[in-house]
Amino acid sequence: MKLRRSMMFIPGDNAGMLSNSYIYKPDSVMFDLEDAVSLTEKDSARLLVFNTLKANLYTGIETVVRINGVETPFWEQDLDMAVRGGVEVIRLPKTENVSEVREIEKKLEIIEKNCGRNVGETKIIAAIESAIGVVNSVAIAACTPRMVAIALAGFDYLVDMQTSRSSGSEPELFYARAAVLHAARAAKIDAFDVAYGDVNDEEGFLREVKIAKNLGFNGKSLIHPRQIELLHKAYAPPKEAVDHAEKVIQAAKDAREKGLGVVSLDGKMIDPPVIHEAERVLLLAQNS
Amino acid sequence: MKIIKKGMAGTLESSDVLVVISPNNDIGLKLVLQSKVEKQFGSAIRMCVKNTLAMCGVSDAVIEVRDQGALECVIKARVEAAAYRAAGETNSRFEVPS
Numbered sequence: 001m002k003l004r005r006s007m008m009f010i011p012g013d014n015a016g017m018l019s020n021s022y023i024y025k026p027d028s029v030m031f032d033l034e035d036a037v038s039l040t041e042k043d044s045a046r047l048l049v050f051n052t053l054k055a056n057l058y059t060g061i062e063t064v065v066r067i068n069g070v071e072t073p074f075w076e077q078d079l080d081m082a083v084r085g086g087v088e089v090i091r092l093p094k095t096e097n098v099s100e101v102r103e104i105e106k107k108l109e110i111i112e113k114n115c116g117r118n119v120g121e122t123k124i125i126a127a128i129e130s131a132i133g134v135v136n137s138v139a140i141a142a143c144t145p146r147m148v149a150i151a152l153a154g155f156d157y158l159v160d161m162q163t164s165r166s167s168g169s170e171p172e173l174f175y176a177r178a179a180v181l182h183a184a185r186a187a188k189i190d191a192f193d194v195a196y197g198d199v200n201d202e203e204g205f206l207r208e209v210k211i212a213k214n215l216g217f218n219g220k221s222l223i224h225p226r227q228i229e230l231l232h233k234a235y236a237p238p239k240e241a242v243d244h245a246e247k248v249i250q251a252a253k254d255a256r257e258k259g260l261g262v263v264s265l266d267g268k269m270i271d272p273p274v275i276h277e278a279e280r281v282l283l284l285a286q287n288s
Numbered sequence: 289m290k291i292i293k294k295g296m297a298g299t300l301e302s303s304d305v306l307v308v309i310s311p312n313n314d315i316g317l318k319l320v321l322q323s324k325v326e327k328q329f330g331s332a333i334r335m336c337v338k339n340t341l342a343m344c345g346v347s348d349a350v351i352e353v354r355d356q357g358a359l360e361c362v363i364k365a366r367v368e369a370a371a372y373r374a375a376g377e378t379n380s381r382f383e384v385p386s
Contacts, residue, residue, distance in 0.1 A: 015362045016303035043380060044297050044369040048362065050382050055361035077379065084382040 001279060003027045003287055004149060004190045005219035005235050006228050007064065011036035012045035018052045024225040027287075028062035033078050034069070034093050042074050046081045053085030064125065066091040070100050076107060083111040083122055089148060094156065095126035096133045098143045105144055123148040125192075129156035134176045137183035147189055151221055152180045154194030165197075167204060170211065181216055190218040199224040209234045236288030237281045245278035245285075252278075289345040295374025298358075298366035305358040307337075307370040310350045317341060317348070323355035336360050340367040349374070 008026035010017045012033045021029060031052070037045040049065060052058075065087045067078035082090060092104055104124065112119050124146045128137050134157070141150050154173060158164055163172045177193065184191035193212035196205045209231055212220055220231060237245070251265040252275050263270040291311045298306040312318055319334060326333075333355060340363070341349065349371075355363070372380055 015299070015305075015358060015366075016301055019303045019359045019362060043372065043378065044365070046382075047365040047369045047372075047380055051361040051365040051368075055359070057359075057361075081380070081382045 001283055002062070002190075003218075003283060004062070004192065005284075006231050007151070007192055007219065007221045008225065008228060009036070009066075009195065009221060009223050012049045012065075013037045013041045015048060018048060019057070021225065022058045022061060024228050026061060026222065026225075026228050027219065028064050028089070029058055030064040030066055030091055030221070031087075032066045033074070034066050042068070046077060050081045050085040053082070053087055062089060063087050064089040064091050066093055066127075069093050070103055075104075079104065079107055080111055083108065083117060084115045086117075087122065089123045089125055091125045091127055091151070093127050093153075094129045094133070095140055095150075096130055097136050098139050101126060101140060101143050101147070105146060108146070120146060122146065125149045125151055127151045127153045128176070128180050129153040130160045131157070133157075134179050137180050138186060141183040141187035141189055147187065149190035149192060149218070150180055150184050151192035152176055152194050153221070155197075157194075168207075170208070177212070177215055177217075185216070191216075193217040193220040195221040195223050196227065197223065199226065202230060206230060206234060232288055235284055237284050241281050242285045245281035248275060248278035249282065289371060289375045289377065291346060291349045291371070291374045292376055293374055295370045295372070297369035297373060298362075300354060300356055302356050303358055303362065304356050305363050305366050306354040306356075307363075307366045308352040309346075309367075309370040309374040310352075311374075312348045312350045315348055317346075318350045319353065320351070321353045321355065323353070323357075325355070325357060332360075333363060336363050337367050340364045341371060344368060344371045346371050346375075 004027050006026040007028040007030050009030050009032055010021050012031050031049045033045055065082040067090055068074035108122050109119050126140050128134055128150055141147060157176055158172060166172060181191050196208050198204060205227060247265055248270060252263045255263040291309060294310045296308045298304050300306050319337060321333060323333060337353060
């Protein structure tokens with residue numbers, strides 16, 4: 001089981017941030033070669049990210065590279081660099097249909113074979129940033145075993161929907177959040193909520209975190225290190241939940257040692273999903 | 289890789305390094321280094337620059353390096369980018385030296 005609460009964005013051409021951001025301990029770090037990098041610096045950013053990956057600065061943190069979209073002349077070199085650099089996950093921007101993922105998969109397989117990595121080792125996160133992407137998200141989420149999560153990206157999506165961000169309950173994102181999350185859960189993969197752009201607005205950020213957490217998102221894409229600790233604290237389970245989870249795990253252990261097929265706690269039978277949830281609660285508590 | 293024009297990569301921001309590579313009218317590498325940490329790391333930076341250029345197949349060039357406390361991985365990346373640009377090559381080769 002892997003925690004994916006925080007995916008911290010780092011511009012691929014920012015040497016300082018690439019050199020230091022591991023100290024903030026996000027669950028995942030995303031080196032961005034797309035929107036954060038100007039057209040004239042794509043080559044240089046690629047080399048910077050490659051050498052950063054090879055330096056193993058981010059041990060214990062999931063490494064993700066956001067490549068340029070398949071409609072650009074950059075994505076194949078981005079992919080070549082990332083796989084050869086040993087990245088764990090490729091984030092595909094503006095994913096609208098399964099054929100885009102298939103194209104990436106085909107290329108990934110060739111690069112993995114050429115550089116001696118296991119075929120299928122490099123995972124994919126599809127970012128959903130349009131109305132058509134949301135509509136197709138069920139198929140996108142389930143189209144390959146490489147897919148480990150889908151991420152909703154709010155800015156482009158809201159432009160496509162001809163609306164803008166409001167404060168409060170954010171009705172403009174409600175359908176997309178619910179749809180993308182259902183697509184992820186149906187495919188048994190993780191889901192990231194949108195990034196929150198105003199880094200100085202802690203109250204607004206935490207309000208949005210609460211919405212995402214209550215809906216069931218694993219976490220959020222983040223654009224500033226100061227959001228990491230806030231997010232992790234918000235996802236920390238309450239003490240009662242931790243106490244209960246410990247009892248469930250102990251009961252499961254006792255049953256296993258006694259050779260019992262059925263686990264029970266306080267006279268109630270415990271199903272495997274309850275044990276799985278208890279493990280997740282303890283993992284969250286240990287990493288908060 | 290033959291250096292045919294001036295190629296530049298990097299910035300003067302903290303933790304980065306600005307590398308300028310130009311053709312050398314003479315044979316060999318001529319390296320000029322400016323660094324706030326030259327006393328402690330000057331020889332390591334020079335070695336990193338020369339090894340990276342050797343890996344890229346650059347034997348003749350003038351290299352100006354203005355270091356702002358960059359890590360080795362950043363220096364390598366900026367030297368490679370400047371070399372590719374100075375050689376007029378657009379496709380980098382992502383190879384890991386053994």
